[in-house]
Amino acid sequence: xxxxxxxxxxxxxxxxxxxxxxxxxxxxxxxxxxxxxxxxxxxxxxxxxxxxxxxxxxxxxxxxxxxxxxxxxxxxxxxxxxxxxxxxxxxxxxxxxxxxxxxxxxxxxxxxxxxxxxxxxxxxxxxxxxxxxxxxxxxxxxxxxxxxxxxxxxxxxxxxxxxxxxxxxxxxxxxxxxxxxxxxxxxxxxxxxxxxxxxxxxxxxxxxxxxxxxxxxxxxxxxxxxxxxxxxxxxxxxxxxxxxxxxxxxxxxxxxxxxxxxxxxxxxxxxxxxxxxxxxxxxxxxxxxxxxxxxxxxxxxxxxxxxxxxxxxxxxxxxxxxxxxxxxxxxxxxxxxxxxxxxxxxxxxxxxxxxxxxxxxxxxxxxxxxxxxxxxxxxxxxxxxxxxxxxxxxxxxxxxxxxxxxxxxxxxxxxxxxxxxxxxxxxxxxxxxxxxxxxxxxxxxxxxxxxxxxxxxxxxxxxxxxxxxxxxxxxxxxxxxxxxxxxxxxxxxxxxxxxxxxxxxxxxxxxxxxxxxxxxxxxxxxxxxxxxxxxxxxxxxxxxxxxxxxxxxxxxxxxxxxxxxxxxxxxx
Amino acid sequence: xxxxxxxxxxxxxxxxxxxxxxxxxxxxxxxxxxxxxxxxxxxxxxxxxxxxxxxxxxxxxxxxxxxxxxxxxxxxxxxxxxxxxxxxxxxxxxxxxxxxxxxxxxxxxxxxxxxxxxxxxxxxxxxxxxxxxxxxxxxxxxxxxxxxxxxxxxxxxxxxxxxxxxxxxxxxxxxxxxxxxxxxxxxxxxxxxxxxxxxxxxxxxxxxxxxxxxxxxxxxxxxxxxxxxxxxxxxxxxxxxxxxxxxxxxxxxxxxxxxxxx
Ligand SMILES: [Zn+2]
Numbered sequence: 001x002x003x004x005x006x007x008x009x010x011x012x013x014x015x016x017x018x019x020x021x022x023x024x025x026x027x028x029x030x031x032x033x034x035x036x037x038x039x040x041x042x043x044x045x046x047x048x049x050x051x052x053x054x055x056x057x058x059x060x061x062x063x064x065x066x067x068x069x070x071x072x073x074x075x076x077x078x079x080x081x082x083x084x085x086x087x088x089x090x091x092x093x094x095x096x097x098x099x100x101x102x103x104x105x106x107x108x109x110x111x112x113x114x115x116x117x118x119x120x121x122x123x124x125x126x127x128x129x130x131x132x133x134x135x136x137x138x139x140x141x142x143x144x145x146x147x148x149x150x151x152x153x154x155x156x157x158x159x160x161x162x163x164x165x166x167x168x169x170x171x172x173x174x175x176x177x178x179x180x181x182x183x184x185x186x187x188x189x190x191x192x193x194x195x196x197x198x199x200x201x202x203x204x205x206x207x208x209x210x211x212x213x214x215x216x217x218x219x220x221x222x223x224x225x226x227x228x229x230x231x232x233x234x235x236x237x238x239x240x241x242x243x244x245x246x247x248x249x250x251x252x253x254x255x256x257x258x259x260x261x262x263x264x265x266x267x268x269x270x271x272x273x274x275x276x277x278x279x280x281x282x283x284x285x286x287x288x289x290x291x292x293x294x295x296x297x298x299x300x301x302x303x304x305x306x307x308x309x310x311x312x313x314x315x316x317x318x319x320x321x322x323x324x325x326x327x328x329x330x331x332x333x334x335x336x337x338x339x340x341x342x343x344x345x346x347x348x349x350x351x352x353x354x355x356x357x358x359x360x361x362x363x364x365x366x367x368x369x370x371x372x373x374x375x376x377x378x379x380x381x382x383x384x385x386x387x388x389x390x391x392x393x394x395x396x397x398x399x400x401x402x403x404x405x406x407x408x409x410x411x412x413x414x415x416x417x418x419x420x421x422x423x424x425x426x427x428x429x430x431x432x433x434x435x436x437x438x439x440x441x442x443x444x445x446x447x448x449x450x451x452x453x454x455x456x457x458x459x460x461x462x463x464x465x466x467x468x469x470x471x472x473x474x475x476x477x478x479x480x481x482x483x484x485x486x487x488x489x490x491x492x493x494x495x496x497x498x499x500x501x502x503x504x505x506x507x508x509x510x511x512x513x514x515x516x517x518x519x520x521x522x523x524x525x526x527x528x529x530x531x532x533x534x535x536x537x538x539x540x541x542x543x544x545x546x547x548x549x550x551x552x553x554x555x556x557x558x559x560x561x562x563x564x565x566x567x568x569x570x571x572x
Numbered sequence: 573x574x575x576x577x578x579x580x581x582x583x584x585x586x587x588x589x590x591x592x593x594x595x596x597x598x599x600x601x602x603x604x605x606x607x608x609x610x611x612x613x614x615x616x617x618x619x620x621x622x623x624x625x626x627x628x629x630x631x632x633x634x635x636x637x638x639x640x641x642x643x644x645x646x647x648x649x650x651x652x653x654x655x656x657x658x659x660x661x662x663x664x665x666x667x668x669x670x671x672x673x674x675x676x677x678x679x680x681x682x683x684x685x686x687x688x689x690x691x692x693x694x695x696x697x698x699x700x701x702x703x704x705x706x707x708x709x710x711x712x713x714x715x716x717x718x719x720x721x722x723x724x725x726x727x728x729x730x731x732x733x734x735x736x737x738x739x740x741x742x743x744x745x746x747x748x749x750x751x752x753x754x755x756x757x758x759x760x761x762x763x764x765x766x767x768x769x770x771x772x773x774x775x776x777x778x779x780x781x782x783x784x785x786x787x788x789x790x791x792x793x794x795x796x797x798x799x800x801x802x803x804x805x806x807x808x809x810x811x812x813x814x815x816x817x818x819x820x821x822x823x824x825x826x827x828x829x830x831x832x833x834x
Contacts, residue, residue: 195710225694249698413711424702451728453706453721457581509580514706514721521580536580 028166028195028412029156030203030404033145035095035236035263036370038062038074039401040156043409047420048402051159059397060152061085063092064144066130066137075151086114086293088131088286091144093263095172096236098141098186099179101549102126106259109267112281114289114296123549131286142182146189153190167192168408170200170400172237173257173430176486177476177518178542195411197516199430201230201241202252203403204368204394206425208243209250210406211393213423226363227253228391231348231381232400233371235262240347242355248419251426254354254449256347262303262371265337270299272336273314273326280322291318302328307373334376341376348384354449359384364391368399427452433510433518435460436473436482437565445510448478452516457509463564466498470506471563472522473555474541487552489543492563493522495534503527505568518542644671648716659723660703667704667719676730676743686744686802688734697731737794738824741801741817750810752817763819770826780834787830794823 029042029051037059041050050058053075061074066089084090093113100107102119107126110117116136118127128144129136156164169183180197187194208228225246232239239257243250271277274295281288298316305312311329318324334341352359367378367390382390395402409421416422428451434444437460446456462470470493477485496504509521523536544551644653646661647668654662657674661667677684680696702708704727706720733739742752770790777783797819804812 196707244694246695246698247702249702251698411707411710413709422702424698424705424708426698426701426705453725455581455725507580514717514724523580 026166026412027414028168028408029160029164030168030170030401030406030408031149031152032170032200032203032401032404033095033148034062034234035093035261036062036234037397038148038152039398040152041398041401041405042156042160043405043414043421046416046418048405050398050401051156053155061092062094062148063090064094064147065090066132066139068132071147073148073151075148075155086290086296088115088289091115091128091130091139093236094141094144094148096259096263097126097128098145099176099182100126103549109264112267112270112277112292114293116284123551123553131289134286142186142189145183145186149187149190149192153192165191165193166195166408166412168196168198168404168411169194170203170404171197172259173199173201173239173241173255174237174259176431177433177488178486178544181542196407198404198407198425199239199241199255199257199427200237200400201232201239201255201368202243202250202425202427203401203407204230204232204366204399205241205243205245205250205252205403206406206423207394207399207403208364208366208391209245209248209423209425210420212245213248214420217419227357227361228364228366229348229352229362229381229385230366230368231344231372232369233261233344233377234369235371237261238344238347238369238371240351242351242357244357248423249426250424252428253357254351255428255430256351256354257430258343258347260340260343264340265371265374266296266299266303268336268340269303269328269333270295272332273299273324273328287319291320291322294318295324298324303333306330306333307375330375337376341380344377345380345384348381352384359386362387366391366394366399368394368396370397372396427516429454429512431476431478433474433476433488433512435508435565436471436475437567438463439561439564440481440483442475442477442479442482442485443567445508446512452512453514455509455511457507459568460506460508460565461502461568462496462499462504462506463501463561463566465501467501467504467563468496468498469494469563470496470565471555471559472508472520472539472565473552474520482552487544487549488518488541489520489539490551490555491520491522491537491539491543493524493537496524497526497533499526502566502568506565644668659700659727665703667709667716667723669719670722670726675747676733679727679730680734682734684744684747686737686741686805688740693731693735697727700727737798738817738820741798741805741813741820744805745810745813745817748810750814752814763822767822767826771829774826774829774833777833783830783834787827787834790823790826790830794820794827797823 027043029040032039038061039050039059041048052058053060063085064071064073065084085092093110096106097110097117101123102125103121103123107117107119111119115131116127116129118129125140127138128140129138153164167187169187171180171183183197184194205228208230212226225244228243228245230241230243236259237257238260239255241255242253244253245251274280281292294316295318298314302312302314306328309330311327313325313327315325316323362385365382365385365387367381372378372381373396378390382388406421406423407425410423414421428449429446430448432444432448433446434442437443443458445458446454450456460470471490472493473482473490474488475482475485476488479485493506496506503526505525505527507523507525511519511521513519518541520539520541521536523532524534525532644658645651646653646664646666648666649661649664651661651663657678658671659668659679675684679700680693682688701724704720704723706717706724709716709720733743745752770786773786774783777786797816801813801816801820804810804816
């Protein structure tokens with residue numbers, strides 16, 4: 001490619017809205033960017049095909065190595081030895097770091113990674129740096145992802161022998177809307193246009209819908225509705241989804257997700273075999289990073305073996321006279337990770353509850369992602385769903401990218417004469433969106449698991465007498481207080497008529513359109529007056545930038561509770 | 573206050589950002605999902621023409637538009653509609669603009685009665701979404717995208733409304749031009765006492781089993797009044813129908829409280 005390493009497109013959010021439609025549809029490719037691995041697939045005209053890189057691999061490592069001036073990623077890079085991954089110059093686990101501030105516990109847990117992650121705990125983006133020629137070169141998760149996506153794009157273009165622009169990317173359920181904007185940003189930097197960001201398990205749901213549709217055609221079956229529970233756990237995230245499928249339509253009933261994954265399991269085991277790990281590696285010198293990398297590889301190996309064996313040996317020389325030689329038993333492994341397994345179970349229970357679906361109605365339990373291979377996890381999920389065995393029709397590691405490719409074809413307007421693309425996913429909102437009111441309470445306006453597109457409206461009022469301005473602070477999440485949720489943005493409503501507190505009627509309306517764009521509207525009225533006292537304000541969210549944690553604190557410091565809102569209580 | 577409950581949502585309908593500028597007469601056609609969200613503390617149901625009156629759109633004009641639209645021809649290929657309701661064209665698969673004269677029952681091919689056999693709702697819902705969902709017209713014109721967004725949202729509303737007995741009951745009354753004030757204070761002393769009893773029982777319930785037991789009682793009551801509504805509505809005894817929906821509303825709220833505690 002004669003193109004520059006990456007093109008930084010404009011920051012505007014309207015990418016692609018006004019582009020003329022081509023004579024025949026360009027088929028969007030599906031990309032599954034995993035915390036540790038990545039894969040790409042495309043609809044080839046008759047079926048989904050997973051693309052292979054020059055080393056003939058479907059699964060590519062998700063990392064970027066910074067060497068001299070030219071960074072290179074895991075798509076094309078030929079690492080001489082796996083250990084090079086842990087030399088300090090390679091950045092990985094980007095999916096865990098993107099769009100998070102330095103107060104986020106996930107960022108703090110990333111400090112044992114063999115590159116530099118520095119936090120000041122003030123709510124801005126953390127400092128992330130790779131070791132290049134014995135100096136720390138700072139970068140950002142977006143930049144790392146963009147560099148990686150440039151390679152993905154080049155690889156796909158060579159294979160497909162045409163330009164690639166449109167993509168469908170899969171994302172964890174637990175991603176905040178702010179994180180989604182960061183993914184879009186990275187794509188734009190890599191010259192890619194995001195057609196859809198799809199929660200990972202919903203991509204699996206789409207593939208399941210296609211498989212069910214096909215089996216109905218083949219067996220002349222009834223085609224009645226089938227309820228499936230999808231459990232996906234990779235290196236970085238765990239997602240659960242309950243879907244009701246009929247006639248090629250997958251209706252997402254509920255989603256739940258959390259930032260727990262193989263990385264946490266690995267961290268737990270590493271701390272188990274080397275309890276003083278954190279203090280030993282505090283200095284983050286070159287030697288320490290190398291030792292950390294060695295320990296990582298050895299532990300990863302052992303965990304992998306424990307999926308099929310009852311014990312595995314970790315035997316590794318970390319240098320400086322530190323040698324670890326330990327047999328790790330499966331029961332030990334399960335004990336160390338008990339909390340993680342509990343969380344997985346909770347996500348399944350939560351999702352079933354939200355879906356208002358009886359466990360007895362579940363036809364299939366679909367287990368995908370690398371960690372669903374862990375015996376304890378698969379048996380836990382199956383027992384919660386009261387099933388003897390998991391659905392067999394899918395490859396654990398390929399299901400997500402295949403679903404993304406299907407969505408890519410459907411969203412590109414491709415049709416299939418055999419009806420293989422006669423499919424649809426009806427999505428729901430993965431988390432609640434609301435505003436701050438009544439002190440630091442989070443008041444949801446669009447509730448989690450609402451069918452999209454959605455529009456909801458709630459009434460608020462002033463908290464003080466003669467309050468003429470009010471701050472609308474928009475959050476996303478499931479916590480009762482705003483501090484537990486993600487700040488998406490804020491704006492001020494001005495020109496409220498002077499009146500006793502509780503009198504003005506302030507309406508806040510939230511709208512999520514078909515392309516998942518969120519808009520927040522606010523209007524002010526007075527009792528007995530039909531028309532708004534001023535024009536509505538419309539704000540596209542998220543509107544905050546990287547310092548979102550810091551923003552909330554600054555707002556608090558500047559305004560205290562003077563611009564607060566309360567829920568408007570109606571008389572009964 | 574009452575008329576402004578879904579204030580922005582209503583005003584947004586006339587915004588070109590959401591709705592077609594090419595077909596301005598369609599601007600009033602969409603009923604947003606928020607109007608019928610049962611999990612909120614109150615059930616909001618409003619008259620279409622009520623809003624319109626409030627916001628200065630003459631009702632007469634509105635009706636005449638509806639009638640012109642009932643001559644169903646595809647806006648894209650001009651093919652005459654083969655089947656009713658005409659939400660998507662049979663020959664070119666184009667999504668059609670919303671026709672407000674088509675009611676929720678018609679969308680699902682049902683008679684306007686309360687006791688609908690709802691086993692087929694889900695598959696009919698999915699069949700419609702497969703023809704109308706905005707995701708499927710991503711590469712089409714802006715105009716068709718807007719139609720898809722509106723039609724799809726309307727089918728979601730229709731599905732949710734018909735699926736839930738209480739909303740279905742209120743919708744039926746609404747179609748008869750009757751507005752149920754679900755915020756009306758309880759006046760019957762017997763009902764008031766029962767409500768208090770249930771509330772106290774829920775508050776004092778210590779175990780999930782007790783709550784489940786109360787839930788069973790509430791659901792039984794719900795079914796009784798649901799049957800009562802069905803008969804009253806069938807015989808066009810609207811006063812009785814209204815009072816049964818009010819009771820159903822109360823039981824629904826108690827059930828919500830129980831779910832919250834469970
Ligand atoms: Zn047509």
